[in-house]
Amino acid sequence: MKLKTFVIVGWFLAFSALISALFGAMRMTFERLAIRRQEEAAKAVLKPVDKPVPIVSSPVIKPVPLPSDYAVFVLCYHDFQEKPSKWSITPERLEAHIQTLKAWGFSFLTVSEAVKLLKGRWQGNLPKRAVVITVDDGFQSAYSVLFPLLKRYGAKATLFIYTEWVGKSEGSLTWEQLREMAQSGLVEIASHTVTHAYPRNLKRKLTVEKYKRKMEWEFVQSKLELERRLGIKVEGLAYPGGFVDGTLKALAQRAGYKWAAVINPKPMTANFDRYAIPRYGVSAETTVAALKAWVTRQPILLARLKDGAKPTLSNSKTKVRKFKRAYQTRKINWR
Numbered sequence: 001m002k003l004k005t006f007v008i009v010g011w012f013l014a015f016s017a018l019i020s021a022l023f024g025a026m027r028m029t030f031e032r033l034a035i036r037r038q039e040e041a042a043k044a045v046l047k048p049v050d051k052p053v054p055i056v057s058s059p060v061i062k063p064v065p066l067p068s069d070y071a072v073f074v075l076c077y078h079d080f081q082e083k084p085s086k087w088s089i090t091p092e093r094l095e096a097h098i099q100t101l102k103a104w105g106f107s108f109l110t111v112s113e114a115v116k117l118l119k120g121r122w123q124g125n126l127p128k129r130a131v132v133i134t135v136d137d138g139f140q141s142a143y144s145v146l147f148p149l150l151k152r153y154g155a156k157a158t159l160f161i162y163t164e165w166v167g168k169s170e171g172s173l174t175w176e177q178l179r180e181m182a183q184s185g186l187v188e189i190a191s192h193t194v195t196h197a198y199p200r201n202l203k204r205k206l207t208v209e210k211y212k213r214k215m216e217w218e219f220v221q222s223k224l225e226l227e228r229r230l231g232i233k234v235e236g237l238a239y240p241g242g243f244v245d246g247t248l249k250a251l252a253q254r255a256g257y258k259w260a261a262v263i264n265p266k267p268m269t270a271n272f273d274r275y276a277i278p279r280y281g282v283s284a285e286t287t288v289a290a291l292k293a294w295v296t297r298q299p300i301l302l303a304r305l306k307d308g309a310k311p312t313l314s315n316s317k318t319k320v321r322k323f324k325r326a327y328q329t330r331k332i333n334w335r
């Protein structure tokens with residue numbers, strides 16, 4: 001009896017050992033299979049592709065080549081009043097200028113954009129024709145008259161501000177208005193010095209050293225103040241009175257300006273002088289016809305002749321000479 005029981009227990013133990021060994025073997029097989037599958041999956045991921053994937057470099061936009069006769073016309077306005085004075089035109093005349101330029105297919109740029117374009121750093125489509133509206137001094141009408149027109153016609157402008165006058169009279173712009181215009185993306189704010197003192201007069205009165213120091217202060221201080229108060233980068237300057245000499249050009253560059261503008265009625269072309277950007281001085285005489293003569297590069301004085309007067313060779317030549325002399329000797333008192 002004892003022996004029988006012993007045999008049964010023995011069998012039972014042997015059987016259960018066999019079963020557990022079998023299960024163990026099966027589990028190991030499954031685990032191995034799973035590991036192998038994982039390894040094969042990993043290999044499949046890393047398997048090199050048959051065809052190499054072509055490397056696409058990021059698109060490099062090449063600057064647009066400029067046609068050799070490409071020109072940008074920079075206009076210099078001051079004030080827009082119903083009662084026009086010498087350096088002011090009516091709001092209606094301003095709108096007629098903008099409408100006309102738009103109808104002729106002109107794009108409106110800021111001066112900094114025109115500099116970029118003519119220095120071959122313009123990316124995108126080259127405007128067929130380009131013009132720049134600049135407004136000197138900081139009269140209130142730049143906000144009340146010009147700014148709404150810029151928005152209406154999708155135009156841009158560069159304003160030259162002399163900082164001492166900002167917010168100082170009813171006729172001047174405020175810092176708040178300047179900030180709003182700067183943030184609109186339609187208006188570039190540039191410097192017109194601190195006090196608007198005429199360099200030409202200072203040069204006559206002061207010693208060379210004092211003249212330099214005074215002008216350096218005017219250029220540096222106005223730039224700093226505009227940047228600090230408006231939170232912008234000021235790139236450009238317009239010399240008061242439109243006058244320029246070698247000293248002023250060097251000082252403007254040293255003060256950190258990238259360009260500076262004068263009054264000189266000719267278009268800005270590829271070889272322009274960065275520190276003497278020419279501008280056409282718009283006055284009460286600048287009718288739409290006169291503007292057309294500028295931007296179509298007709299000799300300036302032909303547009304100034306009275307209606308019906310035929311420009312003969314002699315009278316146009318004399319007038320051109322006279323006019324040129326007036327510029328050279330600065331008889332014309334540009335503001």
Ligand SMILES: [Zn+2]
Nearest residue numbers: 136137240335
């Ligand atoms: Zn001025």
